[in-house]
Amino acid sequence: MIDxxxxxxxxxxxxTVVGLxxxxxxxxxxxxxEMFDIYGKTPEAVAKAYLKFNKGxxxxxxxLVPAVKPQVAMYxxxxxVGIQSYIDTISYAKEKGLVIIGDIKRSDIASTAKSYAEGHxxxxxxxxxxxxxxxxxxxxxxPFLGIDSVEPYFEACKxxxxxxxxxxxxxxxxxxxxxxxxxxxxxxxxxxxxLVSKWGEDMIGESGFSKIGAVVGATHSExxxxxxxxxxxxxxxxxxxxxxxxxxxxxxxxFDKNGLGSIVNSSRGIIAAYQKDCYKxxxxxxxxxxxxxxxxDMRDDLNRVL
Amino acid sequence: MIDxxxxxxxxxxxxTVVGLxxxxxxxxxxxxxEMFDIYGKTPEAVAKAYLKFNKGxxxxxxxLVPAVKPQVAMYxxxxxVGIQSYIDTISYAKEKGLVIIGDIKRSDIASTAKSYAEGHxxxxxxxxxxxxxxxxxxxxxxPFLGIDSVEPYFEACKxxxxxxxxxxxxxxxxxxxxxxxxxxxxxxxxxxxxLVSKWGEDMIGESGFSKIGAVVGATHSExxxxxxxxxxxxxxxxxxxxxxxxxxxxxxxxFDKNGLGSIVNSSRGIIAAYQKDCYKxxxxxxxxxxxxxxxxDMRDDLNRVL
Numbered sequence: 151m152i153d154x155x156x157x158x159x160x161x162x163x164x165x166t167v168v169g170l171x172x173x174x175x176x177x178x179x180x181x182x183x184e185m186f187d188i189y190g191k192t193p194e195a196v197a198k199a200y201l202k203f204n205k206g207x208x209x210x211x212x213x214l215v216p217a218v219k220p221q222v223a224m225y226x227x228x229x230x231v232g233i234q235s236y237i238d239t240i241s242y243a244k245e246k247g248l249v250i251i252g253d254i255k256r257s258d259i260a261s262t263a264k265s266y267a268e269g270h271x272x273x274x275x276x277x278x279x280x281x282x283x284x285x286x287x288x289x290x291x292x293p294f295l296g297i298d299s300v301e302p303y304f305e306a307c308k309x310x311x312x313x314x315x316x317x318x319x320x321x322x323x324x325x326x327x328x329x330x331x332x333x334x335x336x337x338x339x340x341x342x343x344x345l346v347s348k349w350g351e352d353m354i355g356e357s358g359f360s361k362i363g364a365v366v367g368a369t370h371s372e373x374x375x376x377x378x379x380x381x382x383x384x385x386x387x388x389x390x391x392x393x394x395x396x397x398x399x400x401x402x403x404x405f406d407k408n409g410l411g412s413i414v415n416s417s418r419g420i421i422a423a424y425q426k427d428c429y430k431x432x433x434x435x436x437x438x439x440x441x442x443x444x445x446x447d448m449r450d451d452l453n454r455v456l
Numbered sequence: 457m458i459d460x461x462x463x464x465x466x467x468x469x470x471x472t473v474v475g476l477x478x479x480x481x482x483x484x485x486x487x488x489x490e491m492f493d494i495y496g497k498t499p500e501a502v503a504k505a506y507l508k509f510n511k512g513x514x515x516x517x518x519x520l521v522p523a524v525k526p527q528v529a530m531y532x533x534x535x536x537v538g539i540q541s542y543i544d545t546i547s548y549a550k551e552k553g554l555v556i557i558g559d560i561k562r563s564d565i566a567s568t569a570k571s572y573a574e575g576h577x578x579x580x581x582x583x584x585x586x587x588x589x590x591x592x593x594x595x596x597x598x599p600f601l602g603i604d605s606v607e608p609y610f611e612a613c614k615x616x617x618x619x620x621x622x623x624x625x626x627x628x629x630x631x632x633x634x635x636x637x638x639x640x641x642x643x644x645x646x647x648x649x650x651l652v653s654k655w656g657e658d659m660i661g662e663s664g665f666s667k668i669g670a671v672v673g674a675t676h677s678e679x680x681x682x683x684x685x686x687x688x689x690x691x692x693x694x695x696x697x698x699x700x701x702x703x704x705x706x707x708x709x710x711f712d713k714n715g716l717g718s719i720v721n722s723s724r725g726i727i728a729a730y731q732k733d734c735y736k737x738x739x740x741x742x743x744x745x746x747x748x749x750x751x752x753d754m755r756d757d758l759n760r761v762l
Contacts (some may be wrong), residue, residue, distance in 0.1 A: 173567065174582070182583075191585040223568045227575025229589045230540040237535060255563045257598040259628040261479065262529045262559075269533025276480070277488075279497040283535045292563040294600035295626050296633030320601050322565040327602030328648065333637040338644075342634065 151287045151313045152363070152385055153355040155249050156410060158216030164449040165405075165456075167251060167387070168211055168441075169417025170239060171221040172200040176422040178434040181206075193228040197235035200225065203437075204239045207421050208246055210438035214445050217249035217287075219387075219415055240285050251387065251413075252286030255317065259295055263302035272306040288313040290365060290387070293342060300349060300362075307353060313361040318343045318377065321367025321390030339373065340380060347381045359385040359411070368401035368414070369394060375403030378411060386412040391448070392419035402455040409456040420444045457593045457619050458669070458691060459661040461555045462716060464522030470755040471711075471762075473557060473693070474517055474747075475723025476545060477527040478506040482728040484740040487512075499534040503541035506531065509743075510545045513727055514552055516744035520751045523555035523593075525693075525721055546591050557693065557719075558592030561623065565601055569608035578612040594619040596671060596693070599648060606655060606668075613659060619667040624649045624683065627673025627696030645679065646686060653687045665691040665717070674707035674720065675700060681709030684717060692718040698725030698754070708761040715762040726750045 159165050174182065174196055181199050189195035208218065220243075225236035240250050256266045270289050273280040293300055293316045306312045319329055319339040329339040336344075343364060350362030360383050366374055368390035377386070386404050390396040391414050404412040423429040423444035424437040432440035465471050480488065480502055487505050495501035514524065526549075531542035546556050562572045576595050579586040599606055599622045612618045625635055625645040635645040642650075649670060656668030666689050672680055674696035683692070692710050696702040697720050710718040729735040729750035730743040738746035 171568070173571075186583075191582045193580060193582065193587055193589065196580075196582055221564075221568055221571075223562070223564060223571040223575075226539075227571045227580055227589060229543060229575070230536040232575075233532075233539045234536040253568075256529070257561045257563055257600075257623075258527075258529060259626065262477070262527055265479075265527075265529040265533045269529075269535070269538075274499060274502075274533055276497045276499065276502055277492075281499055283499065283533060292598050292600055294563075294598055294623065294634055295628055296630040296635070298628040298630045317563075317600065320565065322601055322604040324602040324604045327651070328600055328644075329602070331639040331644070331647065333639050333644070338634075338637070338639070341637065345633070 151249065151311050152359050152361050153357045155216055155413070156357040156359060158249060159410070159413065162214060162216055163453065164215055165413050165452060166215050166445060166448050167217040167219045167413045167415045168207065168215055168420050168445065169219045169221060169415045170204050170207065170421065171224050171417040172203055172421065173224065174199070176418065176425070177203045178424070178437050180435065194231045197225065197228045197231040201235045201238050205242055206438040207441050208243050208248070210442040211445050212243070212246035212248055214442065214449065215248070217251055217413060218243045219251040219253050221253045221417070237284060244285060249288070250286045251288040251290070251315065252284060253290050255290050255292050257292035257295055257299055259298040260302070263299055267303045267306055271303065271312040272310060288315055288363070290315045290317065292317045293346065297349065307361045313363060315363040315365050315387040316346045318346055318364040319366050319373055321369045321394050321396070325367060340376065343377050343381050347384050350384060354383050359383055363387060365389065366404055368396035368404065371400040371403055374401060378404050378406065382406070388412045388414045392416045398451045398455045405456055414452060416448055420448070457555065457617050458665050458667050459663045461522055461719070462663040462665060464555060465716070465719065468520060468522055469759065470521055471719050471758060472521050472751060472754050473523040473525045473719045473721045474513065474521055474726050474751065475525045475527060475721045476510050476513065476727065477530050477723040478509055478727065479530065480505070482724065482731070483509045484730070484743050486741065500537045503531065503534045503537040507541045507544050511548055512744040513747050514549050514554070516748040517751050518549070518552035518554055520748065520755065521554070523557055523719060524549050525557040525559050527559045527723070543590060550591065555594070556592045557594040557596070557621065558590060559596050561596050561598050563598035563601055563605055565604040569605055573609045573612055577609065577618040578616060594621055594669070596621045596623065598623045599652065603655065613667045619669060621669040621671050621693040622652045624652055624670040625672050625679055627675045627700050627702070631673060646682065649683050649687050653690050656690060660689050665689055669693060671695065672710055674702035674710065677706040677709055680707060684710050684712065688712070694718045694720045698722045704757045704761045711762055720758060722754055726754070
C-alpha cells in the first residue's frame, strides 16, 4: 500500500492528507439541524451528521488528494453509533479511491495488539468466517512499549499489503518532555526513529519506502531534517501544518531530493475552511467547495517549497 | 474514585482486578452456539457471546473483587457491535457495584485527547444535552507524548471523581527496549514515574493515593520495589500475574507496608479458569464458578505475601 500511496501522491502532485476530524462546531448548521430533527439531540444524530459532513468533503477533494486520515477519537467518543460512522466514512472514502490512514495511535501488546491488528488492518475470524471490520490501509501506532507492541501488526502489513505509521516525534508543544531526552548520545526520538527504520527494513517496496512509516511532527524543522537523513527508507506522516502553526518551509526538510518522503496532514484547516475569513465567501452550504479550495491552496503552498 | 477503589480493596481484602478480555476460544461452546443460532457466525454473535460470558463471570465474582478491567481491543475489533458489548459489560458491572478500569491505553493530544476524555470519563455535549457514553471510573493512558496527552483528562478526574493509570513500566518481554534506556542518570521508566507522580500531586485523596495512578508490570520485581519507594502516593495497576508469568512474590514489592498500593490484574487465569487442569472439575457450564474459585485462590496467594 505504501507504493500505491506514493503513486497517488505523484498522480495528484499533492502530498496532502485530509484529516477527517469532525467536531460538532465544525459541521454546518443545516446538517446538524437535519440530523437533530430525525434523531433528536443525541450522539446518534452527531454520528450521522459527521458521516454526511465527511461525504460532502470527500466528494469535493477525492480527485485532488491521495488519502484521508479519519481520527477515530472523534467517532469513538460517541459510542457504537460513532464507530459505525467511522467505518462508514472509511467505506465511502475507499469507494472514491482514496487511501485510508486510520489515526488510532493504539499501544498494546500480545493478544491485545493482535486483536487491534485483526480488527483494523487484518481479518476477524469467527470460527472460519472471515470479516474485514475497519478496512484502513494504514494505521498509526505508539511504540512506547517496544517491538512487542508493533510486531503483531506485521503479518497484515506483509500478507494484506497494509502499512503503519509509528510515532517518532509528535507535533505537540510538550512532545519534547520525553521524546527529546538524551539517550545513548542521541535524542530519544532519534533512537525510536532508528528502531522504526530497522523494523521496516524487510518491508521496503518498489518506491524505495517501507510499509513501516513514522509520524514526524512539522513543528520543529531541524528535527525533520535530521530524521529524513537518518531514515531514508521511512515514509513520514507529518502533522502540525496550518492549525498547529507549522508552515510549508518548516516541513520542507522532511522531504527528500525527489520531493517525496512525506504526506502532510491538515484537518481543521481544510474541513472547516468555510469558517475561515479567507474562504468565507463560499458560505456554509458550500463547505465542501471551500475545502476543495483549501486543498488546492495547500497543494500549491507545499509544491512551492519542494 | 481512588478512595472508593481502596475502600473496596479493604472490604474484599482482595487487591485483584479481573481482566474481562474475552476471546472466542475462551467462551464456552454453549454460549457460542446459542449466539451463532441467533446471529449466524458474525461479529455480532461474538459481541453478544462476550457480553453473556462476561455477565456469567461478573455474577460469580462481584462480591469477591473490587474492580474489573475490560480490555477494549477485544470488543473494538468487532466494530460497532463490539463497542456496544464493551459499554453493556461496563453497565452491568457497575450495577453490581464494581469499579471499572477501562484498559484503553489511548495516546493523543489536544482536541483529540479531549474527545477521548469526554467519551470515556467525561460528558459528551450535544448542544447542551449531556451524555455519559462509556462510563469507566478509571482509564489507562500512554504518556509517551508528554503532559499534552494527559492533561486533557484532568478535568474529569477532578470534577467527576475519575482516575487514570498511566503506563510507566509495562509487563511485556521487550518493555525495556525503550523504557529501560538511561536518561539523566536514571531509567526512562523512572523518569516517567517521576512525571506521573508530579502530575498527580494535587489530586491525592483521603487514602493518601492520587487519582493519577501508574501501570507497573509485575514481571521484574526489583523495578516494582524501586518505583514503590519513588512514588509513595501513586497507586499501581499491576499486570503480568499468572498467564504472563509473574508470581505473588514478584509483585509483593509494589505494595507498601500497609499492604496497599497496588491492584493486580489477572485476565485469562480467571475468566478461562475452567480450561485449566486445576479447575477442570467445574466443567464448561460452570465457567463462572471456576472463575470464582480462581479469584479466591488468587486472593489467598496475594495475601500470603502481603
